[in-house]
Amino acid sequence: MNPDDGTLDSAFMALADPVRRRIIARLSRGQATVNELAEPFAITKQAVSKHIQVLEQAGLVTRSREAQRRPVHLNPARLEALTAWIDQYRLVREEQFRSLDAVLRSNAATGGNHLKESS
Amino acid sequence: MNPDDGTLDSAFMALADPVRRRIIARLSRGQATVNELAEPFAITKQAVSKHIQVLEQAGLVTRSREAQRRPVHLNPARLEALTAWIDQYRLVREEQFRSLDAVLRSNAATGGNHLKESS
DNA sequence: TGGTTAAACAACCAAATGGTTGATCAATGA
DNA sequence: TCATTGATCAACCATTTGGTTGTTTAACCA
Numbered sequence: 158m159n160p161d162d163g164t165l166d167s168a169f170m171a172l173a174d175p176v177r178r179r180i181i182a183r184l185s186r187g188q189a190t191v192n193e194l195a196e197p198f199a200i201t202k203q204a205v206s207k208h209i210q211v212l213e214q215a216g217l218v219t220r221s222r223e224a225q226r227r228p229v230h231l232n233p234a235r236l237e238a239l240t241a242w243i244d245q246y247r248l249v250r251e252e253q254f255r256s257l258d259a260v261l262r263s264n265a266a267t268g269g270n271h272l273k274e275s276s
Numbered sequence: 277m278n279p280d281d282g283t284l285d286s287a288f289m290a291l292a293d294p295v296r297r298r299i300i301a302r303l304s305r306g307q308a309t310v311n312e313l314a315e316p317f318a319i320t321k322q323a324v325s326k327h328i329q330v331l332e333q334a335g336l337v338t339r340s341r342e343a344q345r346r347p348v349h350l351n352p353a354r355l356e357a358l359t360a361w362i363d364q365y366r367l368v369r370e371e372q373f374r375s376l377d378a379v380l381r382s383n384a385a386t387g388g389n390h391l392k393e394s395s
Numbered sequence: 396t397g398g399t400t401a402a403a404c405a406a407c408c409a410a411a412t413g414g415t416t417g418a419t420c421a422a423t424g425a
Numbered sequence: 426t427c428a429t430t431g432a433t434c435a436a437c438c439a440t441t442t443g444g445t446t447g448t449t450t451a452a453c454c455a
Contacts, residue, residue, distance in 0.1 A: 166294050173292035174413085175285050178361075185365035191432060204414055206433060225422045225431045236366040240359045242297075246304035247355040293443085310402060323444055325403065344401045344452045 164216065165242055168235055171215035176200070177208050181231065184218060188230035283335065284361055287354055290334035295319070296327050300350065303337060307349035 171177055180194055195205040209229055212218045216235040220227045290296055299313055314324040328348055331337045335354040339346045 165297070169288065169297070170292040172362075173289040176413090178284070178288070181365055185368045192430095200413085201415070202432075203416085203434090207413075210433090222422095225429095227432065231365070233366050236362050240362050240366065243291075243355050243359050243362075246300055246350070247352045247359065249304045251352045295443090311400095319443085320445070321402075322404090322446085326443075329403090344399095346402065 164235075164238065167211075167215040168217060168239055171211050171217055172239070174208065174211075176205075177212055180205075180208060180212065180229075181217065181236075184229060184231040188221075188228040190226045190228055194229065283354075283357065286330075286334040287336060287358055290330050290336055291358070293327065293330075295324075296331055299324075299327060299331065299348075300336065300355075303348060303350040307340075307347040309345045309347055313348065 172181070176198060179197070183189060183194060183197075191202055191206050191209060194209070195202045198205065209218065209220070212229075213220060217232055218229050219232055220229050291300070295317060298316070302308060302313060302316075310321055310325050310328060313328070314321040317324065328337065328339070331348075332339060336351055337348050338351055339348050
């Protein structure tokens with residue numbers, strides 16, 4: 158369930174940057190080179206190259222070799238690991254909210270007081 | 277679909293920190309105070325308080341008032357927004373991989389091409 | 396009223412991050 | 426062999442971030 162926390166660390170860290178998320182969005186439409194990826198942004202190619210390094214170390218993208226170009230492409234498996242992590246907690250809480258809803262409903266009839274949940 | 281990019285910005289940024297992700301994990305089992313949240317960590321309560329501020333500004337948690345305590349609790353809706361963003365691209369790419377798979381299959385007959393994916 | 400507890404505020408510091416410019420490496424093609 | 430193109434490497438700078446200690450606010454309790 159929680160095989161490698163460092164993996165999640167780097168992956169979330171990588172997605173924390175809006176430029177890198179845009180790169181991910183771009184790559185979802187197919188692989189692209191550093192120059193192509195840098196084009197929509199007002200930053201240098203070197204900066205984009207750094208971003209791609211971050212994404213690569215996070216396992217979110219991979220780079221292949223194709224003549225002088227090094228096309229970058231997405232790694233959906235790692236994205237899947239992220240959703241798995243998030244859903245792990247999201248679903249738990251949503252279920253608790255459903256239970257809470259039921260409690261509040263029955264509580265309202267008897268004159269409810271606020272809940273205290275000290276663990 | 278993409279209502280507020282700044283929202284995603286702050287949410288991913290908030291989850292980029294391992295301490296904050298642990299706080300999320302803890303809150304998935306019920307609300308907790310700053311002191312309770314700080315306990316498992318080797319950092320001061322002030323530092324945890326700062327982390328909670330970040331999570332709160334990202335909309336991932338909310339703070340209520342209960343006597344002197346300010347219990348923190350999770351906001352699953354925002355987590356859901358994150359999975360929605362990720363899945364948006366994850367699914368696209370996986371579909372492309374399925375197509376690619378078909379291409380490679382037919383390609384193998386005519387003399388395969390390289391597709392090296394080093395981990 | 397004074398004491399205690401929970402938490403935030405404020406100022407500060409070290410380390411990391413995102414960006415730049417300039418130089419270098421690798422592959423292609425004349 | 427040499428010039429070109431794509432991309433990385435290296436050094437550097439400004440800002441942000443995570444952390445600290447110390448001080449204040451807010452609510453309860455006696």
